[in-house]
Amino acid sequence: MNFCSHCGSRLTCGTPPGDDRERFLCTACGAVHYQNPRVVVGCIVAAHGERVLLCRRAIDPCYGKWTLPAGYLENGETVEAGAVRETREEAGARIEALTPYRMFNICHINQIYLMFRAQLADGRFQPGKESLDVGLFTEGEIPWDDIAFRVISETLRVYFRDRAEGVFPFLISDIAPAARQTIDHRQ
Amino acid sequence: MNFCSHCGSRLTCGTPPGDDRERFLCTACGAVHYQNPRVVVGCIVAAHGERVLLCRRAIDPCYGKWTLPAGYLENGETVEAGAVRETREEAGARIEALTPYRMFNICHINQIYLMFRAQLADGRFQPGKESLDVGLFTEGEIPWDDIAFRVISETLRVYFRDRAEGVFPFLISDIAPAARQTIDHRQ
Numbered sequence: 129m130n131f132c133s134h135c136g137s138r139l140t141c142g143t144p145p146g147d148d149r150e151r152f153l154c155t156a157c158g159a160v161h162y163q164n165p166r167v168v169v170g171c172i173v174a175a176h177g178e179r180v181l182l183c184r185r186a187i188d189p190c191y192g193k194w195t196l197p198a199g200y201l202e203n204g205e206t207v208e209a210g211a212v213r214e215t216r217e218e219a220g221a222r223i224e225a226l227t228p229y230r231m232f233n234i235c236h237i238n239q240i241y242l243m244f245r246a247q248l249a250d251g252r253f254q255p256g257k258e259s260l261d262v263g264l265f266t267e268g269e270i271p272w273d274d275i276a277f278r279v280i281s282e283t284l285r286v287y288f289r290d291r292a293e294g295v296f297p298f299l300i301s302d303i304a305p306a307a308r309q310t311i312d313h314r315q
Numbered sequence: 316m317n318f319c320s321h322c323g324s325r326l327t328c329g330t331p332p333g334d335d336r337e338r339f340l341c342t343a344c345g346a347v348h349y350q351n352p353r354v355v356v357g358c359i360v361a362a363h364g365e366r367v368l369l370c371r372r373a374i375d376p377c378y379g380k381w382t383l384p385a386g387y388l389e390n391g392e393t394v395e396a397g398a399v400r401e402t403r404e405e406a407g408a409r410i411e412a413l414t415p416y417r418m419f420n421i422c423h424i425n426q427i428y429l430m431f432r433a434q435l436a437d438g439r440f441q442p443g444k445e446s447l448d449v450g451l452f453t454e455g456e457i458p459w460d461d462i463a464f465r466v467i468s469e470t471l472r473v474y475f476r477d478r479a480e481g482v483f484p485f486l487i488s489d490i491a492p493a494a495r496q497t498i499d500h501r502q
Contacts, residue, residue, distance in 0.1 A: 131323035133316045133348070138323070146444065149389070161320070163390050164353045167427060202336070203350050206420035206489060207427060228487055231415070233393035240354060240394060257333065298485040300415055302393060 134159045165238040169210035170198025172287050173223055175248035179264035180284070183218045185276055186260045193276035196283060197221075198241070211244045219262045220254035223247060230286060231300040232279050241303075243283050245296060279303050321346045352425040356397035357385025359474050360410055362435035366451035367471070370405045372463055373447045380463035383470060384408075385428070398431045406449045407441035410434060417473060418487040419466050428490075430470050432483060466490050 129152045132139055137156035144151055144160050152161040173181040173196075182194045197215040201207060208226050215223050223246035232241040255262045265271075267288045275281040282303065290296045316339045319326055324343035331338055331347050339348040360368040360383075369381045384402040388394060395413050402410050410433040419428040442449045452458075454475045462468040469490065477483045 129320045131318055131320050133318050133320045133326075136318035136323050136325070139320075162387070165388055165390055165392070166351045167354060200349070201352050201427070203352055203425045204422050205352075206422060207418065207487060208420075228418070228485060231394065233395075235391050235393060238390045240388070298415060300394060 129161060129163070132157060132159055133161065163238075165240050167201040167207070167210075168198055168239055168241045169201050169207050169214060169244070170196050170241065170283075171211045171215050171223060171226070171244045171246050172196055172229065172283060173215060173219070173221060173246050173248050175251065175264050179266055180270075180287070181215075181219055181221060181248065181253060182263060182265055182270070183255070183259040184261040184263075185258065186255070187258050190276035192260065193274050194271050195276040195280050196243070198243070198280075207242055208244070211242075211246070215246070216256075218256045218259050220256055221252065221262070222249035224249045227296070228298055229296055230283055230298070232282070232303050233300065234279060234303045236305045241279050241283075245287075278306065316348060316350070319344060319346055320348065350425075352422075352427050354388040354394070354397075355385055355426055355428045356388050356394050356401060356431070357383050357428065357470075358398045358402050358410060358413070358431045358433050359383055359416065359470060360402060360406070360408060360433050360435050362438065362451050366453055367457075367474070368402075368406055368408060368435065368440060369450060369452055369457070370442070370446040371448040371450075372445065373442070374445050377463035379447065380461050381458050382463040382467050383430070385430070385467075394429055395431070398429075398433070402433070403443075405443045405446050407443055408439065408449070409436035411436045414483070415485055416483055417470055417485070419469070419490050420487065421466060421490045423492045428466050428470075432474075465493065 132154035135157040137154055139152045141150050142153045184194050185191055197218040199214040201210040215221050225247045226244045229245045230243045253262050319341035322344040324341055326339045328337050329340045371381050372378055384405040386401040388397040402408050412434045413431045416432045417430045440449050
């Protein structure tokens with residue numbers, strides 16, 4: 129963020145009066161430009177009892193990897209409507225019986241994920257323009273080594289565990305930055 | 316939004332290739348400026364069993380009205396940490412035993428509220444700089460006609476109902492725009 133989106137002047141960084149953290153400030157027009165986390169809404173769609181719907185990404189990042197339908201919540205949209213829209217766009221699927229299921233803090237990229245559980249409404253699905261493929265997978269068929277994002281593999285992991293126990297509590301957890309691979313040079 | 320925050324050029328509105336809705340576009344540098352809902356995190360803090368903590372606002376909007384501790388989630392912050400921070404800042408109170416309680420879509424102002432339940436940790440509280448006063452209220456003492464925002468009175472309403480029933484399900488609901496007062500001139 130370099131320029132004021134209101135008046136076009138160059139921005140500075142500073143702590144506004146009464147605030148306790150640095151913001152982007154416009155000394156020309158006085159605007160304070162706050163930056164806040166974005167919400168990603170998504171869905172774990174069940175069908176035929178034991179299968180879930182995965183999409184294979186046709187876009188970067190993680191082109192070719194598998195994911196759950198999910199994307200940024202838009203202005204003017206409820207979280208449920210966002211999850212329905214993303215599932216329609218990415219998986220060509222209609223869903224029903226949405227239930228809030230899990231939330232994830234991904235602080236290092238300023239994202240909050242809200243994942244719903246839902247049912248496939250009519251058994252139909254097809255790849256949207258952001259997907260190479262869409263399919264239904266049993267737990268044993270999940271391509272664990274080819275899941276696009278850790279938040280997705282974590283959602284799938286807790287889902288199958290909760291399903292085995294027959295309870296789906298609404299819980300919030302954190303996705304920490306991926307651990308760096310360290311190489312031991314002492315040998 | 317008038318100018319590109321990246322290069323300072325004047326913005327236009329248009330639908331980017333592959334998108335299906337209008338965005339703010341920079342024809343000079345190619346940046347697309349997405350706008351997304353912001354998350355407000357807050358807390359219904361219980362103490363002495365039946366009382367809840369309210370703050371009287373020292374800032375506009377709704378100066379002088381009562382509210383629950385709540386505010387915008389910051390970048391780099393978990394939703395729980397945001398609710399803890401807002402309660403410390405506005406009510407000078409430490410809380411514990413946070414449980415996600417209710418979510419509200421407020422689409423007409425592009426806000427998502429996430430309200431937790433929590434316990435007052437040590438019985439202490441005092442007004443922060445955004446509060447004129449802080450106090451503990453029984454259900455019968457709640458100043459219903461002087462609550463700052465509808466999402467706050469709705470949170471309090473469902474909380475006391477749920478508490479009476481002894482169950483606190485996690486649910487999502489919508490806050491619609493306030494109905495305009497219409498005056499019938501036909502008389």
